[in-house]
Amino acid sequence: MANLLDHIQPTLLMGPGPSCVYQEVYAAMAKPTLGHLDPYFIRIMDAIKVQLRTVMNTKNELTLPMSGTGSAGMETAFVNLVEKGDRVLVLINGVFGKRMQDVASRLGAEVDVLEFEWGTPVLPEVVAEHLKKSSYDIVGIIHAETSTGVRNPVQEIGDLVAKTGALYVVDCVTSLGGIPVTMDSWHCDVLYSGTQKCLSCPPGLSPVSFSDKALEKLKKRKTKVPNWYLDLSLIMNYWEGHTRAYHHTAPINMLYGLYQALDMVLAEGLPAVFKRHEEMHQLLAKGLENLGISFYVAPEYRLPQLNAVTIPAGVDEAAVRSRLLDEFHIEIGSGLGPLAGKIWRIGLMGHTARPENVERLLAALKKCL
């Protein structure tokens, strides 16, 4: 049988992730595998922790990539913190907020939600009012809601949560490396992300960070973490300290890729990276306007890296996406859940956010409409 890998068509990834990968990251992943306890590999692990703290703007010692994709990061956040009966508030305005509710509920938490219209942000005044009446162990929110393209006001919400004593969990899967993420200034206790969005690395790892306060809750648990694979109290003994204790075999080559991706983001400089995302967003917005395509989200809440746009009336949205993929080798995303058939999601994440890519998409889209 023919080898399918010989016929992969390089594709411009302009959906909600994965995004285009730096050539240097592909090369990094193809470097020789080392043992997971090899002292040189441990040096690479230590360097990754420092890189992650820099991009997250945190001083948290417990900062490391989990051995799963972004959703494993969400699972890690809640499975390590939640004990049966803990009260959790999830702020929802899209698919990933819903997922957070599901994840926390499965773990035995008492979950309340505040739901906001999809395509609009979580409103701090509503949250403030609610927090006056009810107290929680954990409050969770999505920074960049990938299903709608909305940027949530995580700083304002963080200021509110900090006054209550609750732990503050922020999903930064789509934000990290695309817009500023300042974990410590947000009073954020648990942050998690993914590699396949604005970090321009293939999917497979989930960077997470736990504050001292979150770590304290983990250490004071009355019951073991009901998930051996994601138990940070064990995993930290592999990622920290002088003697590294084997837990599971780390995904060595994926970690090479992450190291390289972070190295490139930091070499470009975070301010320059954010500026590039913003400029490419403006370039795309102008081009879409010329095509008569409008945004689903109000300007002040738009994510530069994830552009949710309304499908023009009378357009067969799936046919356009298929033609973009088959004829022009460009992938864009469909809507999820209640937004299926209503929006496209155009990603400008990380290495994808380049003028030539924006122009290539606009030209192709023009032909397809």
Added chain:
Amino acid sequence: MANLLDHIQPTLLMGPGPSCVYQEVYAAMAKPTLGHLDPYFIRIMDAIKVQLRTVMNTKNELTLPMSGTGSAGMETAFVNLVEKGDRVLVLINGVFGKRMQDVASRLGAEVDVLEFEWGTPVLPEVVAEHLKKSSYDIVGIIHAETSTGVRNPVQEIGDLVAKTGALYVVDCVTSLGGIPVTMDSWHCDVLYSGTQKCLSCPPGLSPVSFSDKALEKLKKRKTKVPNWYLDLSLIMNYWEGHTRAYHHTAPINMLYGLYQALDMVLAEGLPAVFKRHEEMHQLLAKGLENLGISFYVAPEYRLPQLNAVTIPAGVDEAAVRSRLLDEFHIEIGSGLGPLAGKIWRIGLMGHTARPENVERLLAALKKCL
């Protein structure tokens, strides 16, 4: 700062995994990332399922790689099957049996264990006697106990378990691709493995397979799987059927690597692969004998791919391992748990199992002793 990846020293991986990776697998992982819903990528996913069924010798429809390392496979097996109060019997003769006990216990199972001396196999007659007295929902065992180098009699145990109605879970992390794995003939209901042992792919994925009987237990659960990330009832909707529903973003490039690794194992042919492992084991055994090093396990229970050997009296075992790594760029493994300081573990897994590698290790070991 210098890029650490530029100075990775290619290392001959002769520990308990990861093993040496085929050059073609590195190249596969560096192929362009596709979207996780790209129809061409779905063809690759479908091909991987067929490849996995072939190496596992199963007809199970639900056969796919989980997005985590081998230990995530163990977690997947138990988190999908166990409901609170389920009775589980774990047959233990090493670290990974112990881990199985821990994983199942954390999920609320009532866990009984039968423990056998480390370095010796699980004894079917003891299991038979025990199963006359007690009934279980699940019985778990490790096929190739990586911590001791023992091959357990999984066929004999499977014949016993099949008579009881319990589900039979077999850990094949270190066996798959190294010695025969015949899931259906074992009456095995859940099998899981890893990529970084005898499949010669970097760590990062865990192939699993569920029988119809195991799937039925999953479908009849009274409670949701308490782990969203590993919930097979959701994941199967991404890996099966005509409409693929997004669950989490699959680790695309790792899957390219697995596809390529399986392609190479199947091109060589499973009988030839097993013969090569056995021959390399004999070559190593003869060389070690000449050096006065003896095996920890009786000949009839030895795994060809994982050779546990007794450290000669008076030898500083850590110093020898360090010298092998630093001077000869060869990694071998230390003992785990109660066997730390007592044994070395020499892996001959997958692509590592070549005469030139065995000879290189023997020559280096001779200089170090």
